Amino acid sequence: MTHANPLEPEEPGHHPGPSTYVKVAVILAIVTAIEVALSYIPGASPALIVTGLLVMALAKFVLVALYFMHLRFDNPLFRRLFVTGVILALIVFAVYLTTLFARGGAAPLVTGS
Amino acid sequence: MAAHGAAAAVHDEQHHSSTGVDNTKMAMWAFLGSECLFFGSLISTYLLYRNRVLDGPRPHEIYDIPYTSVSSFVLLMSSLTMVLALAAIQRRDMRGCRIWLLATAMLGMIFIGGQIYEFTTFVEEGLKLSTSTFGSSFFVMTGFHGAHVTVGIFMLLALFGMSMFGRLDDADGPRKVELIGLYWHFVDIVWIVIFTVVYLVPTN
Numbered sequence: 001m002t003h004a005n006p007l008e009p010e011e012p013g014h015h016p017g018p019s020t021y022v023k024v025a026v027i028l029a030i031v032t033a034i035e036v037a038l039s040y041i042p043g044a045s046p047a048l049i050v051t052g053l054l055v056m057a058l059a060k061f062v063l064v065a066l067y068f069m070h071l072r073f074d075n076p077l078f079r080r081l082f083v084t085g086v087i088l089a090l091i092v093f094a095v096y097l098t099t100l101f102a103r104g105g106a107a108p109l110v111t112g113s
Numbered sequence: 114m115a116a117h118g119a120a121a122a123v124h125d126e127q128h129h130s131s132t133g134v135d136n137t138k139m140a141m142w143a144f145l146g147s148e149c150l151f152f153g154s155l156i157s158t159y160l161l162y163r164n165r166v167l168d169g170p171r172p173h174e175i176y177d178i179p180y181t182s183v184s185s186f187v188l189l190m191s192s193l194t195m196v197l198a199l200a201a202i203q204r205r206d207m208r209g210c211r212i213w214l215l216a217t218a219m220l221g222m223i224f225i226g227g228q229i230y231e232f233t234t235f236v237e238e239g240l241k242l243s244t245s246t247f248g249s250s251f252f253v254m255t256g257f258h259g260a261h262v263t264v265g266i267f268m269l270l271a272l273f274g275m276s277m278f279g280r281l282d283d284a285d286g287p288r289k290v291e292l293i294g295l296y297w298h299f300v301d302i303v304w305i306v307i308f309t310v311v312y313l314v315p316t317n
Contacts, residue, residue: 018200025193032189036182039313050314057309060189061302068196069298070291075134078142085146089153096157 015070024067031056141292145299152303155254156310162246164316169244172251172316175235184227185308188262191220192301195269195294202287210290211276217297218269221262228259251311258307261300268293 035056038049066072071079130136163172198213232252240248272293275281281289 015200015203018197021193021196021200025190028189028192029186032182032186035309035313036178039178039315046315053309053313057305060305064192064298064302064305068192068301069295077132077134078138081139081142081146082149085149088146089149092150092153093157093160096161100161 015073016067020067024063028060028063031060135288137288137292138295141295145295148299148303152254152258152306155250155257156306159250159254159311162250163311164247166245166247169239169241169248172247172311175238175240176312177231177234178312180227180231181308181312184224184231185304187220187227188224188301188304191217191224192298194220195297199287199290199294202281202290207276207282210281211273214269214273214276214290218266218273221266221269221297225259225262225266228255228262232256254311255307258300258303261303265293265297265300268296 035053038044038052038056041049065082071082130139132139194213194216198210198217201207201209201213232255235248240251242249242252272281272290275289276286280286
């Protein structure tokens with residue numbers, strides 16, 4: 001007896017059905033709830049919280065792109081186009097971070113209320 | 114019958130391209146790829162400036178995480194209703210498609226209403242566009258996202274209107290819903306990143 005993956009497409013080669021979409025939405029809602037709860041844990045290591053939050057955000061991002069935007073089922077060309085945009089955005093982010101540390105701006109400039 | 118055949122021929126012709134994929138869908142994905150760069154820049158700018166506050170409130174003093182969590186949940190669920198609209202039109206259930214399209218637009222409006230309320234509260238608490246670089250980067254980033262959601266709502270309502278007048282009944286109908294759906298899901302994806310990086314990640 002085999003157990004089908006609940007996230008597998010119901011019709012191979014086609015878009016999945018409504019039941020798969022609902023399952024993905026439930027997973028997204030649960031992950032969001034965990035994210036919010038994680039940000040409220042008192043005394044937790046900030047590095048641990050940030051890492052956990054980023055991993056969960058990435059998981060949600062990938063789930064929406066693969067299932068709701070059908071990147072998992074559509075032509076790989078679309079996936080390459082989108083991933084190129086994401087990689088370029090990450091490069092921009094890396095350049096910003098480099099600028100931040102190069103000018104010694106990591107320290108916050110906070111003098112107000 | 115002849116008209117239907119002609120419509121199908123036009124539809125097939127639209128999908129004939131050197132890449133073998135629908136050109137309009139390809140264009141939409143290229144646009145979304147470029148939008149990644151756009152929002153990546155806005156989010157990076159915010160991260161650079163969020164702790165540089167000379168005047169006015171700091172991020173952790175004004176963010177209302179429970180409130181924004183509900184807004185995020187609403188937008189997340191609008192992605193579900195959007196994809197259900199696509200599933201409905203793909204099985205030629207036009208009534209179901211209209212219901213889900215309208216539900217998506219309504220959820221989008223609730224999100225925008227929430228954002229307007231949040232902006233108003235922030236201004237009352239002393240954070241304006243020109244208060245600090247934190248305020249500037251926050252309002253520009255979330256404002257552009259809100260503008261994208263608003264454009265999406267208009268496109269959803271246009272789809273709803275087209276459906277009412279039978280303009281989505283042809284073979285090209287599902288493709289039109291899918292294209293707008295891609296845009297809507299992208300707006301949701303951007304908010305997933307903004308919600309985590311801007312609201313949940315602790316500031317200094």
